[in-house]
Amino acid sequence: MFSLDGKSALVTGASRGIGRAIAESLAGCGAKVVIGYVHGEEKAQQVADGIIAAGGEAEIVGFDVGDASLAEKEVVALAKRLGGLDIMVANAGIALDGLLLRLKEDDFDRTFSVNVKGAVACARGAIKSMMRARQGRIVFLSSVVGEMGNAGQVAYAASKAALLGVTKSLAREYASRSITVNAVAPGFIDTDMTHELPEAAKEQMLQSIPLGRTGTANEVAAAVTFLCSDEAAYITGQTLRVNGGMYV
Numbered sequence: 001m002f003s004l005d006g007k008s009a010l011v012t013g014a015s016r017g018i019g020r021a022i023a024e025s026l027a028g029c030g031a032k033v034v035i036g037y038v039h040g041e042e043k044a045q046q047v048a049d050g051i052i053a054a055g056g057e058a059e060i061v062g063f064d065v066g067d068a069s070l071a072e073k074e075v076v077a078l079a080k081r082l083g084g085l086d087i088m089v090a091n092a093g094i095a096l097d098g099l100l101l102r103l104k105e106d107d108f109d110r111t112f113s114v115n116v117k118g119a120v121a122c123a124r125g126a127i128k129s130m131m132r133a134r135q136g137r138i139v140f141l142s143s144v145v146g147e148m149g150n151a152g153q154v155a156y157a158a159s160k161a162a163l164l165g166v167t168k169s170l171a172r173e174y175a176s177r178s179i180t181v182n183a184v185a186p187g188f189i190d191t192d193m194t195h196e197l198p199e200a201a202k203e204q205m206l207q208s209i210p211l212g213r214t215g216t217a218n219e220v221a222a223a224v225t226f227l228c229s230d231e232a233a234y235i236t237g238q239t240l241r242v243n244g245g246m247y248v
């Protein structure tokens with residue numbers, strides 16, 4: 001599709017779901033991909049092995065993005081070891097759902113630690129090497145609910161909306177170094193995360209999608225890959241919605 005030959009990329013939360021599809025797509029375009037994971041080293045290694053078997057380059061790195069100072073250090077160390085980091089995709093995320101009156105403060109804090117602070121920490125780690133290289137691509141995984149809101153998802157929706165503010169601010173901060181920063185906002189994508197939703201909620205969501213179906217992880221990965229390509233050099237601070245028309 002696009003050529004990412006000679007580029008190195010980190011994708012957090014890439015042992016399954018959308019992150020896995022992004023890692024495979026970037027590798028398929030020629031990037032050397034580092035598969036970030038927190039639990040399940042074996043699954044992460046399987047993703048890397050699959051990429052290598054297909055002729056690509058991949059390795060794994062395990063750390064909890066919810067520990068911001070650790071995450072930043074890990075990304076800095078990774079960039080140093082690879083001799084630079086061209087692409088950083090902050091995909092790792094959690095959804096701890098619940099109506100506001102039942103929402104636990106700890107769950108709210110953890111959601112922000114992983115989805116916002118963790119993503120920002122990974123970006124901080126990556127930007128240090130991107131500034132030296134005077135080029136780079138950062139993509140944050142937001143969500144349709146960050147723009148629309150969703151009953152029962154106060155913490156998750158707020159965290160995904162926060163990433164849009166982060167995206168716009170970092171885009172302005174680092175444009176002078178040719179580092180682009182964008183967000184992809186998926187709608188209802190068929191992954192383990194959405195399998196956990198109650199059937200009634202899934203049915204209701206499907207009815208609100210003009211294209212009449214859930215999206216696939218590969219369809220989100222294609223959008224991320226485009227934003228990481230040379231062809232997207234003039235796009236920064238934007239949100240690319242991959243939602244079947246659910247929010248326009």
Ligand code: NAD
Binds near residue numbers: 017090091114194
């Ligand atoms: P998923 O639950 O299948 O994958 C999330 C990944 O993040 C997992 O590999 C998990 O191990 C990793 N992760 C979670 N906490 C982590 C931590 N503390 N440190 C490191 N890694 C951690 O979810 P998915 O559906 O593939 O979603 C991927 C991203 O896309 C998430 O940010 C999610 O919020 C976003 N998103 C998903 C949908 C959807 O419909 N599936 C819609 C909109 C946005």
